Amino acid sequence: MKVVAMAGGTGSAKLLRGLSRLPVDLTVVANVGDNFWAYGAYVCPDVDIACYTLAGKADPRGWGLEGDTFEALGSFASLGLETWFRLGDRDLAVCMARTEMMRRGSSLTDATDRIRRSLGVRCRVLPVTDQPVETRLETPLGDLHLQEFWVRERGRPAVRKVRYEGAARAKVAGGVKKAIEGADRVIICPANPVTSVGPMTAVPGFIGLLSRTEARVVALSPMVGRRPVSGPAGKLLRATGVRPDSLGVAGAYSRFLDALLVSERDAPLKSSVEELGVKCALTDTLMRTPGDEARLARELVEA
Numbered sequence: 523m524k525v526v527a528m529a530g531g532t533g534s535a536k537l538l539r540g541l542s543r544l545p546v547d548l549t550v551v552a553n554v555g556d557n558f559w560a561y562g563a564y565v566c567p568d569v570d571i572a573c574y575t576l577a578g579k580a581d582p583r584g585w586g587l588e589g590d591t592f593e594a595l596g597s598f599a600s601l602g603l604e605t606w607f608r609l610g611d612r613d614l615a616v617c618m619a620r621t622e623m624m625r626r627g628s629s630l631t632d633a634t635d636r637i638r639r640s641l642g643v644r645c646r647v648l649p650v651t652d653q654p655v656e657t658r659l660e661t662p663l664g665d666l667h668l669q670e671f672w673v674r675e676r677g678r679p680a681v682r683k684v685r686y687e688g689a690a691r692a693k694v695a696g697g698v699k700k701a702i703e704g705a706d707r708v709i710i711c712p713a714n715p716v717t718s719v720g721p722m723t724a725v726p727g728f729i730g731l732l733s734r735t736e737a738r739v740v741a742l743s744p745m746v747g748r749r750p751v752s753g754p755a756g757k758l759l760r761a762t763g764v765r766p767d768s769l770g771v772a773g774a775y776s777r778f779l780d781a782l783l784v785s786e787r788d789a790p791l792k793s794s795v796e797e798l799g800v801k802c803a804l805t806d807t808l809m810r811t812p813g814d815e816a817r818l819a820r821e822l823v824e825a
């Protein structure tokens with residue numbers, strides 16, 4: 523079975539670990555909206571956390587490499603640079619290597635492929651597009667990059683508007699198109715609908731690919747009740763006029779979604795989700811252990 527997994531950051535990484543243990547041919551399509559320039563290097567948090575997790579090298583805190591050191595960051599601080607964006611030494615080396623490969627003419631797709639191979643990751647990891655797409659938030663502090671909003675400002679500013687800069691000019695990467703067209707199943711990992719899935723579906727042609735594919739398109743909801751399991755998804759759904767719960771997620775994805783796995787605690791939403799034409803399966807949606815990751819991966823492949 524050919525499975526394409528659309529992935530954002532931390533929640534997605536847990537499910538990717540579960541999927542990688544199933545006997546399926548897995549391709550990861552990663553969000554690029556939170557890519558960011560830091561310390562002269564091009565940082566791709568979602569692409570990298572997918573690679574680090576699949577290589578068994580991710581730090582349990584949810585970003586970076588396990589056991590990494592922070593010497594470079596200390597030097598940047600003593601040189602007077604702002605260091606609110608934390609990046610370990612080996613993580614920085616990966617980002618600098620990518621920057622150098624791209625400076626010499628590689629696409630982000632090719633640079634990612636070299637990086638995932640060097641880490642020993644067997645499945646393909648594909649950025650959704652090779653063109654820059656940046657999630658930007660309009661706040662009382664001004665127009666902020668997602669990382670400035672979430673990391674520097676700790677998600678505190680009110681959000682008036684979200685936009686995906688560059689998306690209109692971006693193209694779905696060739697490998698992504700091929701993978702979705704040839705897939706038996708597309709799985710939308712638990713990801714922030716606004717900052718992880720939104721930048722992917724904002725790339726012209728991506729929604730068409732998902733709607734046309736013969737593959738069943740299934741998602742694991744990141745929401746339990748009116749709250750996300752973690753992160754700012756609730757606040758950002760509200761800011762974009764979407765109900766901050768699994769019914770809101772189903773509505774946002776209904777153009778291409780066949781089935782949604784929803785927390786048992788949200789059983790009262792089931793009939794409303796199904797009225798949108800989306801099959802709603804109730805389950806324990808929390809991934810606390812590798813056992814949960816594997817169980818949910820199986821349930822999604824079977825949903």
Ligand code: GDP
Pocket residue numbers: 530531532533534536712713714715717718742743744745750751752753754755807808809810
């Ligand atoms: P974030 O919002 O910045 O964290 O961006 P991500 O795209 O990385 O979002 C991860 C999403 O996964 C968040 O909306 C979480 O609510 C969700 N999440 C994290 N852990 C779990 C989990 O164990 N189960 C489910 N269903 N969702 C999760």
